[in-house]
Amino acid sequence: MVKLNVNGHTxxxxxxxxxxxxxxLRDDLKLNGAKYGCGLGQCGACTVIVDGEAAFSCVTPILLxxxxxxxxLEGLGTAENPAxxxxxxxxxxxxxxxxxxxxxxxxxxxxxxxxxxATEAEIRSELQPHLCRCGTHMRxxxxxxxxxxxxxxxxxxxxxx
Amino acid sequence: MKAFAxxxxxxxxxxxxxxxxxxxxxxxxxxxxxxxxxxPAQRGSFDASLIKLGSELAAVGNCATCHTVPNGKLFAGxxxxxxxxxxxxxxxxxxxxxxGIGRWSEAAFTRALREGVGRTGEQxxxxxxxxxxxxxxxxxxxxxxxxxxxxxxxARATPSIELSFPYNIRTLIAGWKLLYFKDGRFKPDxxxxxxxxxxxxxxxxxxxxxxxxxxxxALGAERKDKHFDGNSIEGWYAYAINxxxxxPVHWTEDALAFYLSHGWAKDHGLARGPxxxxxxxxxxxxxxYAKAIAAYVASGMPEGKTSxxxxxxxxxxxxxxxxxxxSADSLTSIPLEANSDMGEKVYRSACANCHEAGRxxxxxxxxxxxxxxxxxxxPQNATNVVLYGLQPRPGERSPIMPPFAAAMNNAQLEALxxxxxxxxxxxxxxxxxAAYIRKARDPATMPALFPSPGIQKAHSAQGSATW
Numbered sequence: 001m002v003k004l005n006v007n008g009h010t011x012x013x014x015x016x017x018x019x020x021x022x023x024x025l026r027d028d029l030k031l032n033g034a035k036y037g038c039g040l041g042q043c044g045a046c047t048v049i050v051d052g053e054a055a056f057s058c059v060t061p062i063l064l065x066x067x068x069x070x071x072x073l074e075g076l077g078t079a080e081n082p083a084x085x086x087x088x089x090x091x092x093x094x095x096x097x098x099x100x101x102x103x104x105x106x107x108x109x110x111x112x113x114x115x116x117x118a119t120e121a122e123i124r125s126e127l128q129p130h131l132c133r134c135g136t137h138m139r140x141x142x143x144x145x146x147x148x149x150x151x152x153x154x155x156x157x158x159x160x161x
Numbered sequence: 162m163k164a165f166a167x168x169x170x171x172x173x174x175x176x177x178x179x180x181x182x183x184x185x186x187x188x189x190x191x192x193x194x195x196x197x198x199x200x201p202a203q204r205g206s207f208d209a210s211l212i213k214l215g216s217e218l219a220a221v222g223n224c225a226t227c228h229t230v231p232n233g234k235l236f237a238g239x240x241x242x243x244x245x246x247x248x249x250x251x252x253x254x255x256x257x258x259x260x261g262i263g264r265w266s267e268a269a270f271t272r273a274l275r276e277g278v279g280r281t282g283e284q285x286x287x288x289x290x291x292x293x294x295x296x297x298x299x300x301x302x303x304x305x306x307x308x309x310x311x312x313x314x315x316a317r318a319t320p321s322i323e324l325s326f327p328y329n330i331r332t333l334i335a336g337w338k339l340l341y342f343k344d345g346r347f348k349p350d351x352x353x354x355x356x357x358x359x360x361x362x363x364x365x366x367x368x369x370x371x372x373x374x375x376x377x378x379a380l381g382a383e384r385k386d387k388h389f390d391g392n393s394i395e396g397w398y399a400y401a402i403n404x405x406x407x408x409p410v411h412w413t414e415d416a417l418a419f420y421l422s423h424g425w426a427k428d429h430g431l432a433r434g435p436x437x438x439x440x441x442x443x444x445x446x447x448x449x450y451a452k453a454i455a456a457y458v459a460s461g462m463p464e465g466k467t468s469x470x471x472x473x474x475x476x477x478x479x480x481x482x483x484x485x486x487x488s489a490d491s492l493t494s495i496p497l498e499a500n501s502d503m504g505e506k507v508y509r510s511a512c513a514n515c516h517e518a519g520r521x522x523x524x525x526x527x528x529x530x531x532x533x534x535x536x537x538x539x540p541q542n543a544t545n546v547v548l549y550g551l552q553p554r555p556g557e558r559s560p561i562m563p564p565f566a567a568a569m570n571n572a573q574l575e576a577l578x579x580x581x582x583x584x585x586x587x588x589x590x591x592x593x594x595a596a597y598i599r600k601a602r603d604p605a606t607m608p609a610l611f612p613s614p615g616i617q618k619a620h621s622a623q624g625s626a627t628w
Contacts, residue, residue, distance in 0.1 A: 018510035040515055041550075041563030053567030060568040061510035068570075121232065128553045128612075129561060 002062045006031070007075030017063035022046045024062055025072060033073025033102045037131070044130030047103035048072050052114070054107040073102045076109060085109045088147035089140075096134035104130050108144045116152055120145065191335030193282040196272065201256055201263035201314075207307035215308025217446040218301055222294075222367040224309075226438045227251040237261075237315040242288050244381065247324035249286055257314035267306045274302055276344055277334070284334035286322075287342070287381065296347035296366030341382035353460075356449070360457025368454060373399035373435060389461065391538065396601065396608025397434030398541040400533055403461050407537040409471045409530065409586070412462050418455035423523075424614025430527040430534075431560060433551060434542065437611040444617065471530060504580025507573055511565065523560045523616050535586035540578050540594045544601045545608045547574060557615035571598050 002013045004021075006029060013024055020039075025031045025048070034057050037045030041059040048057045049071040077083030082090065085105055095101040104127060111118050111126045118126070123144045132140065142161045149156045219225065228251045230239045238253035256263035262270065262280070269280040277291035278284060285291065297305075327333060347366055349358040364370045375383040376392045384390075391401035400407055410428040412420075420426035424440040432440045443451045515526035529535060534543040550564030569577070578594045591597075600606045 018506060020510070042561050050567040055565075055567040056563045059511055059514065059563050060565075061507070063506055063510065064568050064570075064573055068568075125555065128555060129563075 003066055004062060004070060005068065006070045007072060008069075013062060015062065018061045020058050021048070021060045021062050021065060021070070022057040025057060031072050031074050034106075035099055035102055037099070037103075042129075042131075043100070044103040044107065044127075045100050047106040047130070049106055049110050052110060054110040071106075071109075073105060076105070083109075084150040085112065085144075085147040088150055089143045092139045092143035092146060094136055094139040094143040096136050100130060100132045100134075101140075104132070104140055108140075108147065112144070112148055112151060116148060118144070118148060187336070188332060191284065191332045193272075193276075193278045193284075195281045196266060196269040198264035198280070199266045201258050202310050204256065204311050204314075207311050211304050211307040212311050214301075215304035215306070215311075217448070217450070218305050218367060219308055220442040220446050221363060221450050222305075222369070223439060223442055224254070226442070227288075228254050234313070234315045234317065236309065236312055237317045238319045239317065241320075244288065244324075246328040246381075247322070249288055249322045249324065250320045251289075252319045253315065253317050254309055255312050255315040255317075256310045257316050260316050260318045261314055262309070263314055267303070270306045270309070271302050274305070275346075277338065277342065284331040284338075286331075286334060287337065290369040290372050292342055292383070293366050293369035293371065295342075295344050296362060298346060298362075301367070337380060337382070341380070354456075356453050356456045357460060358457075359449075360453035360455065363450060364454045364457050368439070370402070370454075370458070374402050389458075393539065393541065395435050396541070396606070397436075397545065398537055398539050399436070400537055402458055404463055406462055406533075408533045409536050411464065412459055414455050414459035417459050418452045421451035421455055424616070425523040425560075427522055428531055430532060431523060431551060432614050433546060434608065434611060437614050440614055444614075503573065504576035504578070505584070507569070507577040508580055508585075511568075512577075515562075523614075526562070529581060529585045532581075532586070535581050536588060540582070540591040540597045541601070541608075543578060543581065544574070544594070544597050547577065548598075548601055549608070549610055551613040552610065554612035554615045558617075559613045559615050561613065566602070571595065571602070574598050 002015065002017050004011050004013055004024070006025070011029060013028055015024055015028060022034055022036060025034050026036070034048055035045040036058065037043035039058050041056040044056070046056055046058040047054050049055070050060070050065065051068050077086050085108055089095065089101065089105060094104075107126060107130065108123070111123065115122060120141060123141055127140070127144075145161050146156055225235060227240055227242065228236045228238050230237070233239065234255070236254045238251045240251045241248050242251065253261045255261040258264050265273075265280045272278050273280070273285060273289075274291060274294040274297060276295065277287060277289065322329060347362045350361070353361075371383050371389060373394045374389045374392060376387045376390055378384055389401060389403040390405075391407075392399050406412060408429055412429070416426045416428065420429060420432070421440055421443045423444060424437065425431040443454075512529070516529050518525060520526070532543070534546060537543075546562065547569070548564060548566040551560055551562040552564075553559050553561050565574070575594050575598060578598075579590050582588055582594075583590050601608060
């Protein structure tokens, strides 16, 4: 049994402690926000936030995670009441197929929590480990800049994004 | 009594006079003349082939690494170098007439490179490696001058030095030079071949390998008795590259040449930390620079055989077999501490998936029995790599290792390092891993991070026989 704190709730997980977090999230907890992409920490689709930092859940065994706070896409907001970062991604229509977007959102969220005024260069550099095959990168960058404004309660200047 | 007092006064006076004369003499010795300013040369006035040679030499000399801030204008200076004595800033070496070196004649430029004296006669801090550049020949200095003077002038004042007393007194650098600096061009060794001599000229001179790879004394001078013996720099460990390198597989001249021009080698893994900048520069130039440096450096390394265990591993045999061999090798096997059960589990569940997959480098991961990070003298590099991973190089193909700083706490990382060190590298546990981990995590002391090396030929990186 491994005790995991996910999105503010504690779960007793009946799985081998060496199981990657991603499998536990999707198979045991039915949280399907984080996606299986490469399974090797090379694409970013499985990204979640652990103690405030972005982490690849596909290469993180749950035995490392007892006592840590895990946040997944589901922990940010809901379809009815999306979090600022989710709202920004919707407003910019930053997804095409959407497979990479959960990961992009989680890393952007972690970035903006640490650096509310992250520059475009910082956003680009932070999102380097994330692959998007549809090519919506420009919209993703705009969405993160938009989210930064929304989070700080600032007016969004469309022309300046 | 009176006579004694008089004698004492005379003695004191004599000492004062001698001291004053010595100080005056030293100042006289330390002060260098100004070389007159020139009207900045026309940027188009230099020969194109000379500029091209200069650009290669500047790359091999890693000039831009210090003289350019990340994402800043080329050679406009301003990059802070932290020393134990405070901060200094690399200068603007663009041909801007006021904030750069546009008014420097070639004579002034040459004196700075070879003697560490600025145009107006000021002593230059030895963070500028004139201790190495003094070996440069006339033709190369000439080409470097042509190249630097052909760059875009950038008006950007260099920040003032932030050194504590007495290190902020430039005149004292002359005293440092008396002790640790010898002005003189490279002298070839006639007993050695042309390639070796070219390599020695480059490695000891322009490429200044010793700045990172040779331990320094308390005053920041390289220790001649510990040439290339390994050193800690910018939060990373630059391994020994002399007769006692820690790599599990001995380096060969070919492997080293490949590594220096590609940023990775089959039996050794990827360059990381500050070495990435060096290999990025070397891979950007045509010709035999890397080959020559490899010929020289490899000649000082041991040739002997690598252990059977490592040979198996290098040959790409099933890692499972290697692991079995490791634990069966009772002579070298070291008992696990209590920690290692946790360490082994972490390795199996977080690391082995890539490191035992058998996919070829550079995009596949190195079998860790070949890792110099684990067989080296300190846990510094292994700690840095597990915490921060190998970050992608923006806009280029480059290998990635995911960072584990968020997922692993200090105790988990310590357990992992102990397992890797004792069971995979099969060496005595590092006694001070916990301290290294704390330091690497602390934002005030964390290592400088660099993206992993760019890989030029993705098509041949898929395990083709040529590699």
